[in-house]
Amino acid sequence: MTGWEELASTALVGTDRRPYQGDLLDAAAVEVARRRAGRKAGAVGQQAPHAAGPQAPDAAGPQEQAPHAAGPLAPDAAGPQEQAPHAAEPQAPDAAGQREQATGAAGRREQAAGAVGGRDGSSEASPEAQAAPVEERVAVGRRAAERLVRIMGGEHERLLPEWLAAAAATGRRVPPYVLPELLEKGRRDRSIRVHLGVLAGQRGRWLAGLNPAWDYLLEEPTGETWELGGAADRRAHLRTLRTADPAQARRLLESTWERETPDDRAEFVEVLADGLSMDDEPFLESALDDRRREVRQAAANLLTRLPGSRMSQRMAERARACVTISRKVIAVEAPRDCDKAMERDGIRPKPPRGIGERAWWLQQILARAPLSIWGHPPAALLKMKIPDWDAEVKAAWVRAAVLQKDPEWARAMFGWDPIADLLESLPADEQQKLAADFVKKHDLDSQLIMVLGGVSSHWREGLATAVLRKIVKVATRQPWNLGELVKLAGERIDPALFPLALSYSPVESVQQVAALLRFRADMYKELHP
Amino acid sequence: MIERWSRDQVLALAPDAASRSAAQKVAAPGKWSACGTTGTVVYGECEGSGAKPYLACVDLTEPAYRCSCPSRKFPCKHALGLLLMWAAGGVSVEQGAPQWVTEWVEARAERAAKEAAKIEAVRAKRAAEASSGEGDGAGRAEVSSGEGGGGVSGAGRSGGSSRMGAESVRHGRVAAGLSELERWLDDQVRQGLAGAAEHEWEGLAKRLIDAQAPGVAGVVSRLVRVRAEDDWPGRLLEEYALIHLLAVAYRRRAELPGALAETVLSRVGFPVAKEEVLAGPAVRDQWDVLGRRDEEQDRLTSRRVWLRGRRSGRAALVLSFAPQGQPLDASLVTGTTIEADLTFYPGAAPLRALVAARHDRGTDDAVRYGSGAGGFVGGTPPGVSPEEALDEVAGVLGEDPWTESWPLVLAGVVPGRDSIGGLPLHRAARDPWRLIAVSGGRPVTVAVEWTPRGLRPLTTWDDEGTAVIL
Numbered sequence: 001m002t003g004w005e006e007l008a009s010t011a012l013v014g015t016d017r018r019p020y021q022g023d024l025l026d027a028a029a030v031e032v033a034r035r036r037a038g039r040k041a042g043a044v045g046q047q048a049p050h051a052a053g054p055q056a057p058d059a060a061g062p063q064e065q066a067p068h069a070a071g072p073l074a075p076d077a078a079g080p081q082e083q084a085p086h087a088a089e090p091q092a093p094d095a096a097g098q099r100e101q102a103t104g105a106a107g108r109r110e111q112a113a114g115a116v117g118g119r120d121g122s123s124e125a126s127p128e129a130q131a132a133p134v135e136e137r138v139a140v141g142r143r144a145a146e147r148l149v150r151i152m153g154g155e156h157e158r159l160l161p162e163w164l165a166a167a168a169a170t171g172r173r174v175p176p177y178v179l180p181e182l183l184e185k186g187r188r189d190r191s192i193r194v195h196l197g198v199l200a201g202q203r204g205r206w207l208a209g210l211n212p213a214w215d216y217l218l219e220e221p222t223g224e225t226w227e228l229g230g231a232a233d234r235r236a237h238l239r240t241l242r243t244a245d246p247a248q249a250r251r252l253l254e255s256t257w258e259r260e261t262p263d264d265r266a267e268f269v270e271v272l273a274d275g276l277s278m279d280d281e282p283f284l285e286s287a288l289d290d291r292r293r294e295v296r297q298a299a300a301n302l303l304t305r306l307p308g309s310r311m312s313q314r315m316a317e318r319a320r321a322c323v324t325i326s327r328k329v330i331a332v333e334a335p336r337d338c339d340k341a342m343e344r345d346g347i348r349p350k351p352p353r354g355i356g357e358r359a360w361w362l363q364q365i366l367a368r369a370p371l372s373i374w375g376h377p378p379a380a381l382l383k384m385k386i387p388d389w390d391a392e393v394k395a396a397w398v399r400a401a402v403l404q405k406d407p408e409w410a411r412a413m414f415g416w417d418p419i420a421d422l423l424e425s426l427p428a429d430e431q432q433k434l435a436a437d438f439v440k441k442h443d444l445d446s447q448l449i450m451v452l453g454g455v456s457s458h459w460r461e462g463l464a465t466a467v468l469r470k471i472v473k474v475a476t477r478q479p480w481n482l483g484e485l486v487k488l489a490g491e492r493i494d495p496a497l498f499p500l501a502l503s504y505s506p507v508e509s510v511q512q513v514a515a516l517l518r519f520r521a522d523m524y525k526e527l528h529p
Numbered sequence: 530m531i532e533r534w535s536r537d538q539v540l541a542l543a544p545d546a547a548s549r550s551a552a553q554k555v556a557a558p559g560k561w562s563a564c565g566t567t568g569t570v571v572y573g574e575c576e577g578s579g580a581k582p583y584l585a586c587v588d589l590t591e592p593a594y595r596c597s598c599p600s601r602k603f604p605c606k607h608a609l610g611l612l613l614m615w616a617a618g619g620v621s622v623e624q625g626a627p628q629w630v631t632e633w634v635e636a637r638a639e640r641a642a643k644e645a646a647k648i649e650a651v652r653a654k655r656a657a658e659a660s661s662g663e664g665d666g667a668g669r670a671e672v673s674s675g676e677g678g679g680g681v682s683g684a685g686r687s688g689g690s691s692r693m694g695a696e697s698v699r700h701g702r703v704a705a706g707l708s709e710l711e712r713w714l715d716d717q718v719r720q721g722l723a724g725a726a727e728h729e730w731e732g733l734a735k736r737l738i739d740a741q742a743p744g745v746a747g748v749v750s751r752l753v754r755v756r757a758e759d760d761w762p763g764r765l766l767e768e769y770a771l772i773h774l775l776a777v778a779y780r781r782r783a784e785l786p787g788a789l790a791e792t793v794l795s796r797v798g799f800p801v802a803k804e805e806v807l808a809g810p811a812v813r814d815q816w817d818v819l820g821r822r823d824e825e826q827d828r829l830t831s832r833r834v835w836l837r838g839r840r841s842g843r844a845a846l847v848l849s850f851a852p853q854g855q856p857l858d859a860s861l862v863t864g865t866t867i868e869a870d871l872t873f874y875p876g877a878a879p880l881r882a883l884v885a886a887r888h889d890r891g892t893d894d895a896v897r898y899g900s901g902a903g904g905f906v907g908g909t910p911p912g913v914s915p916e917e918a919l920d921e922v923a924g925v926l927g928e929d930p931w932t933e934s935w936p937l938v939l940a941g942v943v944p945g946r947d948s949i950g951g952l953p954l955h956r957a958a959r960d961p962w963r964l965i966a967v968s969g970g971r972p973v974t975v976a977v978e979w980t981p982r983g984l985r986p987l988t989t990w991d992d993e994g995t996a997v998i999l
Contacts (some may be wrong), residue, residue, distance in 0.1 A: 008763040014721025024718050030768035033930040035767075037923035131970035142995065143618065146536050150617075153540075155553045176969060177997040180962035203969050206688040210946070211962065502559075515557045522617075 004031050046465045131396060132206035137173045144526040145175045152181050156519060158491060164195035166527050172200030183214040231264050238271045240354050246275035250283060266294035276302055288344050300346025304403050307370035311345050319369035322362060332389040334358035361391045366396030371406055379413035420454020431455050436466040449484050458494035468504050475507045482509050490516025495524060535864060537998050540942065542859045544602050546611060553612030558619055563621035571615045572630045575607045584728050586630050589862045590889060595633055604859060646992040651808040703797060706740020707776040714773050718998050722765050727756055744798030746773055771931055791875040792929045801874055811870035811885050814838030817910040818861045819936050819976035820987025832857040835936035835978060844936045845871050845882040863988055866998025878928035908994030912940025912974045915950040922979050935979040941972040949975060955983035963997050967991050
């Protein structure tokens with residue numbers, strides 16, 4: 001038991017029951033000053049007492065009192081309670097009130113001992129032994145980093161993904177001081193993680209190794225290779241290879257296919273979407289027998305985009321069995337059951353709530369059957385009468401246009417059901433033109449917002465003006481409704497158009513859009529100095 | 530020309546979170562019809578709800594704020610928004626400022642001159658007293674004239690301070706209060722802390738207030754917090770021992786060296802008048818503003834700002850108070866370096882100080898702020914090793930064992946999750962991730978607040994010498 005513990009336990013019980021030689025509070029005061037002076041600089045409750053003492057005999061400080069305090073018999077290690085206060089007494093040459101041992105003298109005397117504690121503490125509690133590796137990438141500039149902090153702090157918070165994507169595209173990293181906050185964001189928001197692998201740099205990964213809350217970062221692509229990298233790195237590698245040499249990428253995938261985990265297999269199949277061709281068909285067809293449903297589903301989705309695939313042909317046959325097109329009428333008979341072969345081809349037997357089984361099967365078959373089987377342009381088909389299952393057939397066409405990424409069908413079906421997914425199948429220019437037309441004809445409602453949400457950034461002048469005009473119009477009648485449209489406009493319009501917005505109208509909502517565009521323009525400027 | 534502050538530095542000036550977010554909304558170029566900076570002053574006209582725009586202006590050297598808006602928050606969102614735009618590089622440098630700006634700057638200069646004259650007068654008076662009272666040596670036992678609650682403004686400290694007067698009415702009350710306290714503590718130790726009488730502390734603190742020993746009363750009333758800690762028996766004994774030490778030291782203050790006696794009186798709760806302090810000897814230096822901490826207590830917010838002088842190596846604490854919701858002194862910006870005269874409150878290990886004068890105002894002997902690329906001041910302040918820091922703290926505790934806080938700049942230390950350079954961190958400061966991130970496991974310079982319970986990191990400087998507030 002150390003001197004201090006002795007004092008504390010005696011005080012706890014009381015000197016009435018456990019008599020103490022001398023004045024306990026006097027002795028305690030000396031000890032407190034001593035402890036505070038370094039030995040336990042705050043390490044209350046830790047094992048600091050062991051650190052002090054015998055093993056540091058050479059730690060004598062500059063003070064003349066040091067040898068007594070810092071030697072092998074450091075007071076805490078000394079044991080007998082009376083030793084500490086008494087030992088203090090004789091050598092307090094400059095102490096003002098010598099009999100009041102504590103004031104003045106006690107603390108000073110102990111400074112060497114304090115230093116001992118500190119030194120020992122440092123070698124024992126040696127924190128993170130390994131320093132972070134040197135960075136390979138340059139950090140973004142100070143202004144850019146400050147803007148990131150502003151965004152994370154809540155200023156136009158929705159721009160965070162855009163900032164991150166733009167910064168990652170420059171191949172740079174963020175300065176270390178923003179990392180904790182950024183990694184914390186990534187912990188809560190999966191969608192931004194993909195950018196963090198690059199942006200966090202070596203320091204970020206080093207931090208993630210120290211804090212389990214951030215270790216998701218270690219799963220993000222960093223630039224490692226196929227053999228050594230984590231799943232994300234391998235996916236990135238495969239994606240790059242696929243762009244350069246689709247066949248080579250497929251062969252690489254086939255070579256390790258059996259050993260991949262089910263999760264990885266599902267992710268890897270999706271990589272084949274890029275550069276998809278009939279060469280991939282045999283591999284994808286075999287993937288339809290995979291144990292994991294996600295893998296089968298991903299393979300079926302890709303095969304749907306290959307009208308010549310065996311699966312598409314099988315689906316075409318199923319569709320033909322359901323549908324008969326006469327001159328102006330499409331007669332439909334939904335399937336009666338869902339067999340194993342259909343399931344293998346990605347048809348899911350169990351309908352979601354609210355849809356009947358037969359309708360569900362019908363929709364899936366028609367959505368996966370090649371659009372060429374209809375033999376008429378979509379506009380003509382939409383004019384025909386469908387006595388039974390009308391809504392199901394049209395919903396299936398929408399789904400087919402999305403799945404098969406067919407621009408002609410997407411255009412036609414957007415006229416029937418303007419959903420954002422359809423826009424994805426169209427080239428950027430056309431997306432914006434369609435959306436602009438839609439904005440002109442359509443009132444501001446949630447559907448309009450959804451359609452606009454599907455039009456990727458940066459909106460050019462046509463769509464930008466259409467949206468600004470809509471904002472001005474709505475601003476007078478229902479300004480309370482504008483919030484989301486104003487935000488979306490500010491986030492998606494090409495930031496270079498901010499002068500256009502600024503001078504377009506003095507209406508406050510338009511000025512808000514202009515301000516946000518300006519913010520983004522500055523943001524890009526900082527990232528590309 | 531003052532280097533732009535970082536956004537963090539600006540936001541740290543905001544009185545509360547609401548002001549922070551309001552300021553960010555105001556910080557849009559579209560809201561300001563005219564704005565500019567002369568290098569030391571930033572100004573602008575912000576459109577408000579009324580017909581007239583609000584005129585906002587910030588003197589960066591203090592900083593000092595002015596705005597024509599009716600907000601009671603200070604600095605208001607307009608001043609902050611203006612600073613945010615300036616920090617983001619959105620305010621251009623203009624040749625001349627508008628009249629309303631120059632008028633304000635001149636008025637402030639006038640006021641500063643008046644203030645300086647007032648201090649000069651106190652100083653002169655003191656000098657006169659000192660020369661007239663030179664004969665009476667210690668002068669400590671001198672009987673003071675009426676010593677009231679707040680009254681210390683009368684005689685100067687050095688020339689026979691009324692604070693020291695043993696016979697005053699107040700000393701009589703304090704002495705009685707503290708001797709009761711001494712007896713009470715002895716009882717506690719005899720009967721054992723296990724029966725720690727929590728309910729008694731409140732009454733005890735009240736009696737100490739009545740006895741005009743508010744400093745001790747404060748310590749006693751904080752014991753409740755100590756009792757809530759895991760290792761409370763030891764902690765309580767620590768506090769009791771220090772209170773005991775203070776009471777004994779007060780009783781025997783005549784035997785103590787002068788400076789230590791001053792410390793004891795301050796700790797007990799005898800105030801020192803601001804004018805007194807301002808009139809004391811000034812320490813001119815380049816002071817690094819290391820960091821600050823606000824604390825709320827009894828509907829009063831206190832702000833501690835820690836500094837260290839580059840030339841003198843001295844540590845300083847500028848303490849300010851404001852009722853909750855009222856603005857605190859925001860003139861010291863973390864991460865900047867100011868050229869100023871500081872005067873210290875009396876004591877054996879003087880720490881608390883006042884900024885008596887600043888010399889970094891004009892453009893002539895301007896001091897560079899912030900990351901100071903190329904300036905003779907700025908960037909990472911000089912620091913010491915943990916060993917040297919501990920020596921310093923031990924020295925301080927030797928002079929003033931009641932010290933609870935001391936600013937240090939540690940150089941070449943590697944921060945960990947619960948220690949910096951081997952020195953343990955305060956429990957509330959564990960896992961200083963931002964600091965660890967900046968360091969990357971390599972030695973850095975970090976400013977910390979030493980406390981008996983461990984270090985609290987304040988600020989560090991990254992590779993570019995930019996201050997990172999922790």
